[in-house]
Amino acid sequence: MKFSENWLRQHVPTAASRDELAATLTAIGLEVEDVTALGASLDGVVVARIVSAEKHPEADRLQVCRVDTGSGEPVQIVCGAPNARVGLLAPLATVGATLPGGLAIKPAKLRGVESQGMLCSAKELGVDxxxxxxxxxxxDAPVGTSIAQYLGLPDATIEIKLTPNRADCFSVRGIAFDVAAATGVEVAPLAIEPVRAQSQATLEIRLGAGADAPRYCGRVIEQVDAAAPTPAWMAERLRRSGIRPLSLIVDVTQYVMLELGQPMHAFDRDTLAGPVGVRHARAGETLKLLDGRDAALAEDFLVVTDADRPVALAAVMGGFDTRVTDPTRSVFLESAHFAPAAIIGRGRKLGLHTDAAHRFERGVDPQLPRIAIEYATRLILDAAGGVPGPVVEAALAEHLAPPQAIGLRRARLARVLGLEVADGEVERILRALGLSVEATTEGWSVTPPSRRFDLAIEEDLIEEIARVHGYDKVPTTLPGGAATLVAPSEARVDDATLRRQLVARDFLETINYAFVDASLLEQWGSTDGAVRLANPLSAELGVMRTMLLPGLVAALARNTARQQARVRLFELGRVFTAAGAGGAPRETRRIAAVATGPVAAEQWGVSARPVGFHDLKGDLETLAAASGAVLQYRPAQPSWAHPGRAAEVVRLQTDGTQSVLGWIAQLHPRLQQALGLDHDVVAFELDLEPLAVRALPRSGAVSKFPSVRRDLAFVVAQDVPWSAIEATVRSAAGLSLRELVLFDRYQGKGVETGFKSLAMGLILQEEARTLTDRDVEAVVAETLAALQREHGALIRS
Known part of the structure; x- marks a missing residue:
């Protein structure tokens, strides 16, 4: 935000010097980035009129001018400016003057012709x-008047850096409230009297965008001289605020925006048929903007319409066909309130960044539109004449809720700041900031003005007190040491332990963006529930990830593309899925790992072979062992997995229930080809929380009785998974079964096609007695019967 120092002082009559003012602004959170002094020394520079201009006899680019200074006989000036002409009023530095750059003006001869001073440019005066x-x-500039007096000099341009929450300070008057509070003065009253209507000229206004556009004010002004010059004082304030004056009507809307903070727009009334409305754009609509480009509108854009045709991109830029030009004789002024959520990012979609959009994105006072339109009307009438019609206002009261009172407790203020602030000082600061304050038993009830969107809770008010009272007044104290230490839970394995376990298995940890390209999720078949970002950093980071594996495999691919043959990576992170019905996205913590290349690093003692499904399964089992989790694997077929080489990972709970953790699989060949991977990749991804749950250790007696082992070999159908057989055996064997070991799997000669032979060892043991042969045979018989009954298994002879 850039503004004129003199303009600010008009609203807040502080006696602080320029340096003190800049230091105060920075101290209260409005960081001053630059202060540029303007017209610091202009004694002897006056307004002058060129009464004659003749070509210099010895130089083609010079003119010999006779200049009226208002003090008698015209003086002779030799000038080389291309715009020097008869009748022009311009600044004249008389003999004896010293310009801001240090140039002293003396009588001189230029190519043999005497010159008694110098006609000046804006740069030579130090004002532009x-x-x-x-x-x-x-x-109408009065000849002979001091240029400093005429242009309101000396002055300074102050540029401040605003944080996004201080939308109220995108205006000179908004900044004035903060300066007033910090310097102990009061803001000058804003005297804007309504302009009485002199005609019945109006345009009907219709609102069709609901909460996105809850207020719209308009006014027709007829018989306007749009070609009238912008008053010098207004043009100078615009220049000193970084805005180049263009034409009177446009300059007035810019001036009101800078002073009050309300963006405005002016239409040529004769190009409008009415009614004027606000609605969302429709698919396929286009609009030619003021800069001449044709903008294709999306359905989330707000447009101002005339008889339902788009004539302006609301809060961003006006339309070309309805712009005000010099021949314009009737204007329609617009002053509206648009919700920030409806404007954020819309201009950037079209490559536009305008002052209006910058303000509406951060929030504009919803009570300003009528005040701004009255102010703009007065400025236009004073400079260009005209006959104003009545102000027409359309508003949706249900979407314009008044500010709510906030409780501020005296004890809470003292505790947070660490110092006592006198009640009178608290009330002075809050009232100086424009807040309504009412004393209560415990402190105050404070109602912020409608322009202060950033004040919503008690801590916001405490921050206001702290920054205005002075951060330097907050005492430096050591912590009291009352922090509560929370011991880690024994019922959960911490993340560091899981990380160490995978690092010990030769994996490297990665950190990937939580934002991914939507096309990447489509490749993985994982778009269900994807959360799209309203304002992504780039098109490649447009959605929140629903899996860790796409980013993890992308990192693996980048490594293999750089001659890394063996890559083993893992990540702990969050994935996001839409909650539906406008709720916040659900976050789920997961752990994932990928591996490709040789199963072991290059060495002489072990022959090289590529990593496979069961290698990664072994890594997963060691990870699960950290929490004592017992895992089972069921055949599954995620869209990204190789057919027949994928499994669903299930954790068996101590109460007999099961919870699905995730998947382990080899990537589908088509997916590997799409991702540019030349070698097989195996991966797993699991929900972290149920994996990390650990049963509390319990002491128990070690049986002093011997264990008994029985080995069983049987034939079963090839499609029966071991996990199902294991569950059957554990259920049938009962509490005597201490351990179950699968030690052989065979297919081939002697085994019928479509079947497999499995050999397992049952290790049985009791805590209170020695098992007899009869006990063991009973367990074996029950196990075989259950296997035959549930899986059709037969003992192999």
Whole structure:
């Protein structure tokens, strides 16, 4: 935000010097980035009129001018400015003057012709960077008047850096409230009297965008001289605020925006048929903007319409066909309130960044539109004449809720700041900031003005007190040491342990963006529930990830593309899925790992072989062992997995229930090809929380009785998974079964096609007695019967 120092002082009559003012602004959170002094020494520079201009006899680019200074006989000035001409009013530095750059003006001869001073450009006066010609003054500028007095100099341009929450300070008046509170003065009253309607000229207004556009004010002003010059004082304030004056009507809307913070727009009334409305754009609609480009509108854009045709991109830029030009004789002024959520990012979609959009994105006072339109009307009438009609306002009261009172407790203020602030000082600061304050038993009830969107809770008010009272007044104290230490839970394995376990298995940890490309999720078949970002960092980071594996495999691919043959990576992170019905996305913590290349690092003692499904399964089992989890694997077929080489990972709970953790699989060949991977990749991804749950250790007696082992070999159908057989055996064997070991799997000669032979060892043991042969045979018989009954298994002879 850039503004004129003198303009600010008009609203807040502080006696602070320029340096003190800049230091105060920075101290209260409005960081001053630059202060540029303007017109610091202009004694002897006056308004002058060129009464004659003749070609220099010895130089083609010079003119010999006779200049009226209002003090008698015209003086002779030799000038080389291309815009020097008869009748022009421009600044004249008389003999004896010293310009801001240090140039002392003396009588001189230029190519043999005497010159008694110098006609000046804006740059030579130190008021602007324009050095292309003489500074042209309005035709009504009084000849002989001090240029400093006429232009309101000396002055300074102050540029401050605002945080996004301080939308109220995107105006000179908004900044004035903060300066007033910090310097102990009061803001000058804002005297804007309504302009009485002199005609019945109106346009009907219709609102069709609901909460996105809850207020719209408009006014027709007829018989306007749009070609009238912008008053010098207004043009100078605009220049000193970084805005180049264009034409009177446009300059007035810009001036009101800078002073009050309300963006406005003006239409040529004769190009409008009415009614004027606000609605969301429709698919396929286009609009030619003021800069001449044709914008394709999306359905989330707000447009201002005339008889339902788009004529402006609301809060961003007006339309070309309805713009105000010099021949315009009737204007329609617009002053509206648009919700920030409806404007954020819309301009950037079209490559536009406008002052209006910048303010509406951060929030504009919803009570300003009528005040701004009255102010703009008065400025236009004073400079260009005209006949104003009545102000027409359309509002949706249900979407314009008044500010709510906030409780501020005296004890809470003292505790947070660590110092006592006198009640009178608290009330002075809050009232100086424009807040309504009412004393209560415990403190105050404070109602912020409608322009202060950033004040919502008690801590916001405490921050206001702290920054205005002075951060330097907050005492430096050591912590009291009352922090509560929370011991880690024994019922959960911490993340560091899981990380160490995988690092010990030769994996490297990675951290990937939580944002991914939507096309990447489509490749993985994982778009269900994807959360799209309203304002992504880039098109490649447009959605929240629903899996860890796409980013993890992308990292693996980048490594293999750089001659890394063996890559083993893992990640702990969050995935996001839409909650539906406008709720916040659900976050789930997961752990994932990927591996490709040789199963072991290159060495002489072990022959090289590629990593496979069961290698990664072994890594997963060691990870599960950290929490004592017992895992089972069921055949599954995620869309990204190789057919027949994928399994669903299930954790068996101590109460007999089961919970699905995730998947382990080899990537599908088509997916590997799409991702540019030349070698097989195996991966797993599991929900972290149920995996990390650990049963509390319990002491128990070690049986002093011997264990008994029985080995069984049987034939079963090939499609029966071991996990199902294991569950059957454990259920049938009962509490005597201490351990179950699968030690052989065979297919081939002697085994019928479509079947497999499995050999397992049952290790049986009791805690209170020695098992007899009869006990063991009973367990074996029950196990075999259950296997035959549930899986059709037969003992192999």
């Amino acid at each position: 960077a324009d050095a292309s010609g003489l500074l042209e003054l309005p035709a």
